[in-house]
Amino acid sequence: MNINQNFLKLQNSYLFSGIAKKVKEYTAANPDKRVIRLGIGDVTLPLVPAVIDAMQKAVLEMGNASTFRGYGDEQGYSFLRQAICRYYSKKGVTLSEDEIFVSDGAKSDLGNILDIFSSKNKVLIPDPVYPVYADTNIMAGRKISYMNGNANNDFLPLPDKKTTADIIYLCSPNNPTGAVYNKEQLKLWVKYALKNKAVILFDSAYEIFVQDNALPTSIYQIEGAEKCAIEFCSLSKTAGFTGTRCGYTIIPHKLIRERTALNKLWLRRQTTKFNGVPYIVQRGAEAVFTDEGLSQVKSNISYYLQNAEIITNTLKSLDIWFVGGKNSPYIWLKCPKGLSSWQFFDFLLEKANVVGTPGAGFGKNGEGFFRLTAFNNKENVSEAMERICILKL
Numbered sequence: 001m002n003i004n005q006n007f008l009k010l011q012n013s014y015l016f017s018g019i020a021k022k023v024k025e026y027t028a029a030n031p032d033k034r035v036i037r038l039g040i041g042d043v044t045l046p047l048v049p050a051v052i053d054a055m056q057k058a059v060l061e062m063g064n065a066s067t068f069r070g071y072g073d074e075q076g077y078s079f080l081r082q083a084i085c086r087y088y089s090k091k092g093v094t095l096s097e098d099e100i101f102v103s104d105g106a107k108s109d110l111g112n113i114l115d116i117f118s119s120k121n122k123v124l125i126p127d128p129v130y131p132v133y134a135d136t137n138i139m140a141g142r143k144i145s146y147m148n149g150n151a152n153n154d155f156l157p158l159p160d161k162k163t164t165a166d167i168i169y170l171c172s173p174n175n176p177t178g179a180v181y182n183k184e185q186l187k188l189w190v191k192y193a194l195k196n197k198a199v200i201l202f203d204s205a206y207e208i209f210v211q212d213n214a215l216p217t218s219i220y221q222i223e224g225a226e227k228c229a230i231e232f233c234s235l236s237k238t239a240g241f242t243g244t245r246c247g248y249t250i251i252p253h254k255l256i257r258e259r260t261a262l263n264k265l266w267l268r269r270q271t272t273k274f275n276g277v278p279y280i281v282q283r284g285a286e287a288v289f290t291d292e293g294l295s296q297v298k299s300n301i302s303y304y305l306q307n308a309e310i311i312t313n314t315l316k317s318l319d320i321w322f323v324g325g326k327n328s329p330y331i332w333l334k335c336p337k338g339l340s341s342w343q344f345f346d347f348l349l350e351k352a353n354v355v356g357t358p359g360a361g362f363g364k365n366g367e368g369f370f371r372l373t374a375f376n377n378k379e380n381v382s383e384a385m386e387r388i389c390i391l392k393l
C-alpha cells in the first residue's frame, strides 16, 4: 500500500495555530490585560429571525410522518435552487435551476471540483489568497503558478502576455485583502479564459458585502462568463452560516470543454460522492433569500461594514496604506515602520493588546502586510482603534 505522496508536499500552516499560541502565552503572562481579537475570519452575529423561524418549522415537519423527508436531491431542493435563481435575476443574471448545486459550503466544493479536471492542468492562483485553493491542488499533484498581488496593482492581479493557465482562481471580494475586481478587470480575465479555453473558478463568498453598485457581485455579470466560469458562493459570510453549513456552486450549461458539459460531470460527481444538505438547513437557506430574510441579513452586513469603516477611518488618520473595508469585512494594511507581518503582530499584541492576522500567512506577497477583520462588536472595534491611535505609528 502506498500513501498519496502529495500530502507530504503540503506546507504546515502555522498561521492560526501560531497566533493562538502567541495570544495564549501573552494572556498567561499578562492576566490583567483585555485582548481584542480582530483576526478571526468568522462571523460573530447570530442567525437572523427569518432563518430561525424557517428551520424551526422544518424541524417540526421532520417529526411528523406526513411531512417527514428522507434523502433529498443531491443537488439541492428545488425550492432553494429557485430562490437562488431569483436572487441572481436581481443581479441581472439568468440561471436555470439545474445550473445550481447546493452544498454544505464553498470550501468543500472548491476542493471537490478538482475531481472533474485532469491533473495535468496548469493552475493559476493569486498570491496572497485563501490557502484552500493551493492546498487542494497540491493534494491532487497539480502544478501551480502564482500571480502577484501587490500594492502596485492594489492586490488585483490581471492577465498579461506571460500568463499561461488552464484553471484560474479568482476571489472577489478577496480574502485576505478585501480588494474587489471591477467590471473592466473581470472582462480581461473572461477574455483570457475564452481565448485560451481556460476555466475561471470564481469565489464570491463575500459578494453581499459589495455596496458599490458599479462593482460586479457575480462573474456572470460579465458577458461570455457563462462559457468559461464556475462560481462558488456560500451563506457562511452572507447569513452567518459558518456553523450551519450551506453554500452553492453554479455551472452554466454553456460551459463546455472537450465537447463535454462540465455541469454534467459535476452532477455525476455529486450524485456519486455527496448526499445533499439537510432539509432543515435548506429551509433556513431559502429564508435568507426572502425579502424579510435579505433585509435582516443586510442589516447584519451593515453592522460589520460600520466596524470596517471605524478601522479604515483610523488607518487614514494614521496615514497607513490599506485596501478593502468598503465592500468587504477585511482590511489589508501595510505594516508601519517597515515591520514584517509577524513583527507587527507582536507589536500590536504587546502595545495595544489587539490581535490581527499576519499577511505573510496568506502567501509570500503578504509579507509586510496585515489583515484586520470587522467581525467583532462595535465597542471592541472602537476600543481597539483608540488603542492603536495612541501608539504613534
Ligand SMILES: *Cc1c(COP(=O)(O)O)cnc(C)c1O
Binding pocket: 041, 104, 105, 106, 107, 108, 130, 171, 175, 203, 205, 233, 234, 235, 236, 237, 242, 246, 247
Ligand atoms: C469563508 C470563505 C468561504 C466559505 O467557506 P464555507 O465552506 O462556505 O464556510 C469561501 N471562500 C473564502 C475565500 C472564504 O473566506
